[in-house]
Amino acid sequence: MATLIVLLATFAFAILIRLVFFRQQPINYRLCGRIALAGMFLFTGVSHFLLDDGMVQMLPEFVPFRYFIIYVTGIIELFFAFGLLLRQYYRLTGILVIAFLICVFPSNVYAALNSVDFGGNVYGPIYLLFRVPLQVFLIAWAWIVAVRQPRQTMASRNSDRSQHH
Template sequence: MVTPIIILFLLSSPLAISFIYSKFSDTPLNVTKYACWGLGIAFIFFFIGHFIQAEGMVEMLPSWIPFRLALVYVTGLIELLIGVALFVPRYQSLAARLAIVVFIIFFPANIYAALNGVGLGGHQWGAVYLLIRGPLQIILIAWAYFLCVKSHHHLIQPADKVLTD
């Protein structure tokens, strides 16, 4: 059940580190840049999981789905492409939008795995795991939308640099 904590740590670390750095260096904080980097790191983590835990991921899919192992690898490569694109300013907004689509499209596999007690990443807990996974998906979607899409290129100035009337 450590995986959601790892995901949240990977997601938030670049933004947290850059926030601390901006406070000590008195430089503006580019929220979008570092939020996208965190999401990118999370997606690269997801990609790695698709290759290291490929057989477990296959079990997360119903048996009637053809080419399950190939599908796990292909979706892992999609996650890698999204992850890398989140580091490139030109593609960050598009990649974040694709990340949201991936979170929505892949969620039924998590529901299936939880309802069938698949022994991967907490799914063996059964339906109760969805009480963790569901909110995590909402956090990831909100992060992608509000920090990487909606507020694209948002800078926060240090407090002493803010102009007052």
């Protein structure tokens, strides 16, 4: 739930900044969305180091090097935060974010099924009714703001056609 709050609050803040300081320019919602996703990954990446004891419980005990995995995934999330802000890397980063979200989802399922006292998982399997749509939402968000190619506007399409004739 905290990740969703960070994502949406950062998105709203990025839009507000654009409205206040860049009034003459149209709002680039994809950029604001990438900033928000970067803020969320900064938050979650840092959490891997500050809340490592709770996060390690989200992995089954038979998994070796659980703390190491938590720290490495935290570092990966911090790289995502920066990659989403760099023009030349945000599309690749978005693809990697989607793959990452898919790969870590089983740990959320494990934690919910075992009522791990971390991140809402204490509510048990019922938490998956929130977590599954959230995961789909985050994947869709990453796709829309970082991976998908922006559609051309009608004016730019007409301009392209007139240049080719």
